[in-house]
Each structure stands twice: as C-alpha cells, then as structure tokens.
Amino acid sequence: MTVSTAVPFAAPTSSPFVASSSAPLPIGLALLMGVAGGWLTDLGYPDVGWWPLTIVGTSLVLGSLRGRSVGGALLVGAVSGFAFYGTLIEWLTVYLGVVPWLALTLAQVFFTSLGGVLIMLAWRWVPRVWPGAAGRLVLTPAVVAAAWTTREAVASVFPFGGFAWGRLAHSQAEGPLVHWAAWVGFSGLTFLIAWFAAALVAVAIEREIGMLRRSIAVAGASTALLVWPAVPITVTGTISVAAVQGNSNSGLFAEYERGEILQDHYDATRVLFDQGLDLDVIVWPENASDLDPLRSAYAASVLDLVSTRLDTPIVVGTQTFDEATDRRFNSVLLWRAGEGAVDQYDKVHPVPFAEYLPAREFFYPLAPDLFDLVPRDFSFGERDTVVDLDGVIAGISICYDIVDDDLLARQLDEGAQVLLAPTNNADFGRTDQSVQQLAIARLRAVEAGRSLVNASTVGASAIVLPDGSTLDSLPRFEPGTMVQQVPLSDTVTPANALGRTVEWGVVLFGFATVLMAGLLLRRERP
Numbered sequence: 001m002t003v004s005t006a007v008p009f010a011a012p013t014s015s016p017f018v019a020s021s022s023a024p025l026p027i028g029l030a031l032l033m034g035v036a037g038g039w040l041t042d043l044g045y046p047d048v049g050w051w052p053l054t055i056v057g058t059s060l061v062l063g064s065l066r067g068r069s070v071g072g073a074l075l076v077g078a079v080s081g082f083a084f085y086g087t088l089i090e091w092l093t094v095y096l097g098v099v100p101w102l103a104l105t106l107a108q109v110f111f112t113s114l115g116g117v118l119i120m121l122a123w124r125w126v127p128r129v130w131p132g133a134a135g136r137l138v139l140t141p142a143v144v145a146a147a148w149t150t151r152e153a154v155a156s157v158f159p160f161g162g163f164a165w166g167r168l169a170h171s172q173a174e175g176p177l178v179h180w181a182a183w184v185g186f187s188g189l190t191f192l193i194a195w196f197a198a199a200l201v202a203v204a205i206e207r208e209i210g211m212l213r214r215s216i217a218v219a220g221a222s223t224a225l226l227v228w229p230a231v232p233i234t235v236t237g238t239i240s241v242a243a244v245q246g247n248s249n250s251g252l253f254a255e256y257e258r259g260e261i262l263q264d265h266y267d268a269t270r271v272l273f274d275q276g277l278d279l280d281v282i283v284w285p286e287n288a289s290d291l292d293p294l295r296s297a298y299a300a301s302v303l304d305l306v307s308t309r310l311d312t313p314i315v316v317g318t319q320t321f322d323e324a325t326d327r328r329f330n331s332v333l334l335w336r337a338g339e340g341a342v343d344q345y346d347k348v349h350p351v352p353f354a355e356y357l358p359a360r361e362f363f364y365p366l367a368p369d370l371f372d373l374v375p376r377d378f379s380f381g382e383r384d385t386v387v388d389l390d391g392v393i394a395g396i397s398i399c400y401d402i403v404d405d406d407l408l409a410r411q412l413d414e415g416a417q418v419l420l421a422p423t424n425n426a427d428f429g430r431t432d433q434s435v436q437q438l439a440i441a442r443l444r445a446v447e448a449g450r451s452l453v454n455a456s457t458v459g460a461s462a463i464v465l466p467d468g469s470t471l472d473s474l475p476r477f478e479p480g481t482m483v484q485q486v487p488l489s490d491t492v493t494p495a496n497a498l499g500r501t502v503e504w505g506v507v508l509f510g511f512a513t514v515l516m517a518g519l520l521l522r523r524e525r526p
Contacts, residue, residue: 077116
C-alpha cells in the first residue's frame with residue numbers, strides 16, 4: 001500500500017505521534033468545546049431528554065479531540081468526561097454528599113481520558129493512511145466511534161462490575177433511534193450514534209467535497225438511521241399484572257418503624273380487593289417488605305392475606321439471610337398463599353460501595369465514616385434469573401441489575417417471556433435518577449423484544465411494551481397501582497441472537513484499524 005503524505009492530515013514530522021498539521025483548535029478552545037459537549041450530551045438524557053443534544057454534544061467532544069497531542073487528549077477527555085458525568089449523576093449528592101459523587105465521577109474521568117487518546121489517534125492516523133473520500137468521511141468516523149464504544153464497553157464492566165450508566169444508547173430510549181437496540185444492542189446503538197456524530201465533524205472540516213454533496217450525504221445517513229424498520233415482535237399471549245408503588249419512606253437514611261414499608265405496600269394494594277380482578281401476578285418493588293417473610297411470621301401473614309384476597313402470587317422484594325452460609329441477599333420472592341416462597345431470585349449485580357464494599361480491608365481505612373454506611377456486604381446471587389408464573393416465565397432484574405447486559409442474556413436464555421424490574425429509588429429523592437433508570441429499562445424492553453414492568457417504591461413506575469412505548473405509568477411519590485394485560489413474547493431479536501458479538505466486533509475493528517494505521521505510518525517514515 002502506498003501511503004499518501006500530500007493530504008490535509010499529514011504530519012509536519014516523520015513521527016506518527018506528532019499532532020496533525022490540519023490546524024487543530026487551540027487547547028483553550030478545545031477545552032471549552034469539551035466542557036460544552038459534555039454538558040450538552042447530558043441534556044439528551046432524562047429528565048430533560050432532548051435526545052438530539054446528545055448527538056450535538058458528542059460531536060463537540062469528538063471534534064475537540066481532533067489534532068491533540070497525547071497530553072492534550074488526556075486533558076480534553078478528562079474535562080469533557082467530568083462535565084458529562086458530574087452533571088448526569090448529580091443525584092448521588094442528595095443523601096450521600098459530595099465525596100461519593102466526586103469519586104464516581106473521577107473514576108469515569110479516568111476512562112474518558114484514556115478513551116480520548118484512542119479517539120485522537122483515530123483522527124490522526126486513519127485519514128493519513130486512507131486519504132480518499134471514503135477514508136475521510138466514512139472509515140475515520142467509524143474508527144472514532146469504535147474508540148468511543150470501546151471506552152464505554154470497558155467502563156461498563158470494570159472495575160468491580162463497572163458503571164454502565166450514561167451510555168450513549170441510553171439517550172435514545174424515547175428518541176427515534178430506539179428501535180436499533182433490538183437490532184444491535186446497547187453497544188451497537190452507541191456505535192451508530194457516535195459514528196454519526198463523528199461523521200458530522202468529518203463533514204464539517206471537509207474541504208475537497210462541496211457543501212451540497214456533503215449535505216446530501218448527511219441527509220442520507222440521517223434518513224437511513226430513522227427509516228430503518230423495527231424488529232417485528234410476535235405476541236404469544238398476555239399476562240394480567242398488578243404492579244404496586246407504595247410511596248414508602250424507604251431510603252437509606254429514612255426513619256421508619258419496622259414493618260412500615262410493608263404496610264405502605266399493603267395499603268396501596270388493598271384498594272384492589274373486592275374488585276373481581278382476574279390477576280396472574282402482583283408485582284411489588286425492591287425492599288417492599290422491610291421484614292423478611294422467610295423469618296418474620298407477621299410479614300408472611302401479610303403476604304398470605306394479599307395473595308389470598310387477590311387469588312394470585314406476589315413477586316415481592318425483601319432482604320434475605322442464609323443462616324447456613326452466613327450470607328445476606330437482596331432478593332425477590334415468588335410468594336403463594338399457604339405455600340410461602342415457592343421461588344427466589346437473588347440480586348446478581350449488587351452495587352459496589354453501596355450494597356457491598358469491595359476489598360474492604362483496603363478501602364475502609366481510607367474513609368471509615370463514609371464506609372460505615374455499608375456495615376455489611378450483600379452477596380452475589382447464584383440462583384437462576386427467572387420465576388415461573390404458572391407457565392409464564394418472567395425474568396427478574398432488581399434495580400441496578402437492569403444495566404447488566406449479561407443478565408438480560410441469561411434471562412432470555414432461561415426462557416423469559418416478560419421482564420419484571422422491581423426497584424427502590426427512594427435514596428435519590430426527586431432527582432433524575434429514577435427516570436434515567438426507567439430509560440435504561442425501556443431500552444432493555446426494546447432490546448429483548450419483551451414487555452417490562454418497572455415497579456418502584458416511589459417511582460418512576462411504568463409498564464413498557466416491546467416497542468418502547470408506555471402501556472401504563474404512575475406519578476412519582478404517590479401510592480398507586482397499574483393493572484394491565486401485558487403482552488408476552490418469545491421473539492429472538494437480532495440483538496439477543498448476537499449477544500456481545502457486535503460489541504466485540506466494534507472493539508476489535510477499532511483497535512485493529514488504529515494499530516494497522518500506526519504501523520503503516522511508522523513503516524513509511526524516511
């Protein structure tokens with residue numbers, strides 16, 4: 001291959017690590033663009049939810065990294081990451097204060113900084129090796145998008161299970177690109193958004209192709225993303241669901257009497273008594289019973305009463321304790337009157353530094369007052385991820401479980417026809433946290449091709465259909481019930497069939513292309 005050096009991206013020196021000569025932005029302006037881009041990107045997520053701003057913000061971040069040195073890319077990646085995550089997860093400060101918010105934000109900044117270097121290298125090397133129009137306007141943006149997706153994929157699983165919050169895909173939960181989740185999954189949708197955003201940057205700086213042709217290209221790409229058909233979902237039946245929001249004072253620092261949260265959910269449910277409802281299941285939220293019915297005769301009697309009066313089993317969240325192994329779990333029980341707990345799911349993805357303290361011997365001495373808030377560790381669930389509702393298989397995700405790609409895959413592999421997502425959002429008050437989580441759950445429904453019941457202690461509670469639309473919902477911080485016939489499906493979406501193949505393919509494509517470009521440039525040095 002002959003590598004052209006007479007292109008706008010050619011370096012003024014033989015080293016491929018020297019910044020491009022294509023008039024990079026001054027570092028001060030790049031930093032301002034990075035901050036503005038991070039802030040605008042956040043506005044695409046709930047509660048604001050102006051999804052086009054995520055694309056605009058991503059374009060600004062990607063553009064600010066073009067032409068930077070390694071140090072400059074680290075710095076721009078850091079400030080843009082801080083602007084984005086610091087705004088997105090501000091809800092952490094409500095009860096926990098500034099320290100946990102700052103620690104989690106800086107942890108994500110670590111990844112956005114490193115990701116900024118990879119994005120910078122893609123901007124610098126790829127168009128120099130493939131200087132044609134396709135290389136500049138198609139391949140280079142694709143590699144830049146792959147670099148973004150790689151950073152996001154790593155941060156979503158590492159360390160301690162990662163922090164899979166604020167993925168680009170999440171911004172589209174109620175946008176016109178949501179249907180792509182069923183085709184390519186979360187990482188695939190992130191890649192498409194980042195590719196389009198990077199292409200906007202490439203088109204904006206393009207000088208060899210006229211404005212009309214560039215505008216037509218952007219319009220064509222936009223149209224293709226928007227009109228691509230949704231995955232057809234086959235409905236195989238329905239299940240009658242009553243989902244309950246107790247509006248309970250169930251936050252970490254809440255002061256309440258033992259059994260008060262259980263009482264709140266009983267009170268919200270008993271309005272359904274004597275209505276002649278033919279229900280298949282009642283869904284109560286995470287921690288809806290603050291007394292473990294496996295050890296509390298009173299809690300067991302309340303659940304028996306509800307199950308008897310409505311003649312249906314209850315899916316109820318509680319904390320359980322295995323005396324044989326001395327382990328505590330955040331659990332969901334399937335409870336039937338007269339039989340007790342006939343099935344149980346234990347949370348697979350407990351939240352690090354909230355539900356358990358990883359490497360306690362190391363971290364606890366660093367901030368004992370803070371980590372006293374985590375006096376005991378929840379164990380990782382080892383049971384299957386579904387419950388059997390008289391022949392209907394329901395996948396269970398407790399709260400933060402909903403961000404776990406692998407958990408959804410397990411649920412579908414175990415035959416889930418509907419998804420239940422009990423959660424407790426009381427710790428975050430009236431912030432955006434609960435609606436951000438609902439957006440993730442909504443996208444999960446589309447990705448899986450399944451209806452999803454999101455039942456929260458205080459909201460946001462909603463029943464979401466497989467196309468992402470809302471079948472029913474409740475106002476936040478009000479007790480209530482949602483009683484609906486919820487569609488079932490056993491459709492295997494392309495995203496489910498492919499699993500992590502798309503993600504791994506994008507990551508390998510990005511790394512391989514950047515590496516190949518770098519090696520070819522080194523070989524061509526005089």
